[in-house]
Amino acid sequence: TPWSMDPDDIAVLLFTSGTTGPPKAAVLRHKHIVSYILGTVEFGSAPEEAAALSCVPPYHIAGVSAIASSLYSGRRIVQLSNFDADAWIDLVRDEGVTNAFVVPTMLARIVEALEKRGGVGLPSLRAISYGGGKMPLSVIERAMRSFPPHTDFTNAYGLTETSSTLTVLGPEDHRTAAASEVTEVRQRLASVGRALPGIELEIRDADGKPVGPRERGEICVRGEQVSGEYLGKGTRVGSDGFFPTRDAGWIDEENYLFLEGRADDIIVRGGENMSPGEIEDVLLEHPSVADCAVVGVPDEQWGEAVAAAIVVKPGESVGADELREFVKQRLRSSRAPQHIAFRAELPYNETGKLLRRVVREDLTEGNS
The missing domain is CATH 3.40.50.12780 (ANL, N-terminal domain)
Known part of the structure; x- marks a missing residue:
């Protein structure tokens, strides 16, 4: 046969x-x-x-x-x-x-x-x-x-x-x-x-409704190559064929997609949504910063506070206050990390992806 x-x-x-x-x-x-x-x-x-x-x-x-x-x-x-x-x-x-x-x-x-x-x-x-x-x-x-x-x-x-x-x-x-x-x-x-051809892409709000250009939301996709199925857990593909990726992002007027990180990673401080990636990009511009990770940690007053783990370049030195001021000059002051911890290295998995949950656990424990 x-x-x-x-x-x-x-x-x-x-x-x-x-x-x-x-x-x-x-x-x-x-x-x-x-x-x-x-x-x-x-x-x-x-x-x-x-x-x-x-x-x-x-x-x-x-x-x-x-x-x-x-x-x-x-x-x-x-x-x-x-x-x-x-x-x-x-x-x-x-x-x-x-x-x-x-x-x-x-x-x-x-x-x-x-x-x-x-x-x-x-x-x-x-x-x-x-x-x-x-x-x-x-x-x-x-x-x-x-x-x-x-x-x-x-x-x-x-x-x-x-x-x-x-x-x-x-x-x-x-x-x-x-x-x-x-x-x-x-x-x-x-x-x-x-x-790519054959892929449909939408940005949706918390209610699952499509949003316009430059509005942030969850990236949802549809296409023949999309599975969205997990062993023993069924599928997360909706009745309309769209798969919610749990990635956050936005699309410009020419349909270019910009990532904001995982939807679960978005920091909500006093009702304001903040993208860790936006803050990380600024911190990486500092000449003394080799690597960094920004997460939200529990805060009694604001719900969540911005926290950052920083890896300094060999032979360089920089203080927490200097980094906060560096962020304030380039973004809104609310985005400046309230908590900054210096680490020798950051946790990555075997494929080079940042283990943000490990960073969050580390910084939450350090601020409790």
Whole structure:
């Protein structure tokens, strides 16, 4: 009997990252993954010399989609089992890697390593895709200066439950935004681009109603690649076919999507909603700050207070009051962290995602 497979059969079970709560087993069926691959990759389209570097674990949706995409397009796959910035650079150079995917924390470390090396040549590298978290604007700007001019950048936003990528900020978007002096256009470099063909995207308020441009809410998506199903827990896809991602964000007038972090991460201080990412972006602009995480912690007067964990660059020093004033000068005073704690490092999972719930527990305990 010829081998056959039902499109509705389970293809893979992948656990979600667990950054805000316990991981759940997302169910991806063959029809979801096939829909994603057929919608984004042309069969056998890769040139003979093409090689894709995978440094994301195969139990992460980015690792699964990268391998499947490379196989379908005909790219040679190069694997880096344990990420190290210098090892990544050496492997790209030695193996003639043409395409690579990284998460924001990886790209930041690669840029630092390139800057320390004084501009190592990576002539084979044609394209870098990044995703899996919010990319600080300062990091991508440095990256575009550090890599060869012929290297294209693509920002991809997606989830485990959606079989990977939903929106893309492509190479031309990067070049246009980086070169523009128009604030609204340059700002798009901090976006995750626009929805892929076949993907419908809406921003909805707390009542589940769609909102207009630049209004913040929950990102909801619909498309054939979207599963939204969890093992033993059923589906979270609504009767209208839309899946609520639990990610917060907004869309501009040209349909570029901007992430604000997880909806659960939004800080509510005295009835005012605050995005941790907005405050983190400002803190990362300070010359002494290497890394940071902003969370809400319980506060009797305001409901929640803004708290920040700060990692200072080696050889630098900065005080809490200086950082508060730095934020106040660039944002409203209410967004300046009430509590600031200095840490040697921040907790990340194996795929480079910040474990914000661990930071919240740490800072809540420190302020109790």
